[in-house]
Amino acid sequence: MAGHHRPVMLAEVVESLAPRPAGLYLDGTLGAGGHAAEVLAASAPDGRLLGLDRDPRALELAGRRLKNFSGRIKLVQATFDNLERELTALGAGLADGVLLDLGLSSMQLDEEGRGFSFRRDEPLDMRMGAHGPGAAELVASSSEEELASLFKRLGEEPLARRVARAIVRERAKEPIATTGRLAEVVEGAMPMAERRKRRLHPATQVFQALRLAVNDELGMLERFLEQAPRLLRPGGRLAVLSYHSLEDRRVKKAIAAWANPCTCPPDLPVCACGRLPLFKPLGKLGRPGEAEVALNPRARSARLRAAVRTEAAA
Ligand SMILES: C[S@@+](CC[C@H](N)C(=O)[O-])C[C@H]1O[C@@H](n2cnc3c(N)ncnc32)[C@H](O)[C@@H]1O
Structure with a gap:
């Protein structure tokens, strides 16, 4: 399936990240590099991208797909709960956009011998890395x-x-x-x-x-969400695509907590806790359209949430 992978909600993801020239973008789930290629094209001529994947085979594939952008990308085999460390190591300041497209790639699901599918009889492995x-x-x-x-x-x-x-x-x-x-x-x-x-x-x-x-998938997501406010510069954008409610609930809760951090009792006339919103949720980009689902059934359960980083210190 490698050559046919369709990035889910591509137009909506790009719209929510609003890539611009000279911007720095982080893709924590590079996969086949489909979203990354579009972000790099939209941030031409000098937007950069730091891409992570825990699966060495995904990195190989993405490396080939992104070869035309070779001067503008850095690809690292790591889990996305290490994004803050990798961003610091890059030494290029805070990011303008961060993307996670959670779960498995079609390549992982279709590749024989990885044990993700019960439709074939193979060793019960299921490790992404x-x-x-x-x-x-x-x-x-x-x-x-x-x-x-x-x-x-x-x-x-x-x-x-x-x-x-x-x-x-x-x-x-x-x-x-x-x-x-x-x-x-x-x-x-x-x-x-x-x-x-x-x-x-x-x-x-x-x-x-x-x-x-x-794969400790929910632990990874929670550790990522904890560091997300420290990854983005003011005005930078976060976009997360999830495929089931256990993930989406966590993303939704995190965005709500960033947007309304005040812990003062509701009857207090003015805020005394001083906690300022870290993100402002971005409109309703929500779910894939019918046409996309008809072309790509994998998109059916996708849910996109996005938010813009405020000026408040994390
Ligand atoms: C749905 S695919 C991404 C597809 C990609 N957006 C594209 O357009 O080609 C998810 C990818 O994330 C990787 N992944 C999942 N959990 C990860 C984690 N915690 N850290 C790093 N990579 C992870 C998987 O190995 C897989 O390659």
Whole structure:
């Protein structure tokens, strides 16, 4: 899919970042470099971009796609919770725009052997980068309670307990080492009526939960949001594309807290806490249009939130 990757909500992302010549842009989730290429084109002739991805294969791909901009880019293999460190290391001051396009790229989803999809039988890995334990280890080493809580919290799976029990029972006979075997065990744990009722494959939510846990995706996002006010200069713009409510809720809450930081009791006539807004939310760029979803089903669940950095000190 590498050559066919369509950047999600491209026009809306570029509009929200408003790239300009000489600007400095950070892309924390470079992927195939689709959004980055457009930001670089829109900030010609001298806008620069620092691009991060935790997946070395994504960096290779993006490097090839962005080769025409080679004097204006720096690509680093790192997780985006290190953006502040990487920006400081660059020594070029604060950024004019920061973009996150969360989750998996189509390349990762389609690439064989990475264990993200239950539609093929392959090793149960699910790591976006090359570090840390994969999903098979998590499934093998977590207790029934831990698995149930994981499936509930990160997969919002209503039958979490039942599924966890089935996994613990089956792994005692033989380790659950492949995506196909896990999907089979999850499906087998659900009553037929429940399986029929579901619009998506019965293993969808369990796979989502494991992927989020293996890659610490929500932890990464929270650590990023904590540093975001320190990445941007006044007037700089933040844009985050998320694909499920667990992520979007965190982004929405962070933007609301930055926009209304005052902690004074509502009956106080004037603010005494002195906390000033760090960001101003940017209008309703919201969701992809029908035409985009028809062309690119992956865009269906996308939600774009954007905000402009104020003058207030972080
Ligand atoms: C949806 S894709 C980005 C696609 C990109 N915007 C484009 O237009 O080609 C998400 C990318 O973010 C990377 N990624 C996910 N979480 C990350 C993290 N915490 N730190 C760095 N990269 C991450 C993934 O490896 C993947 O390549």
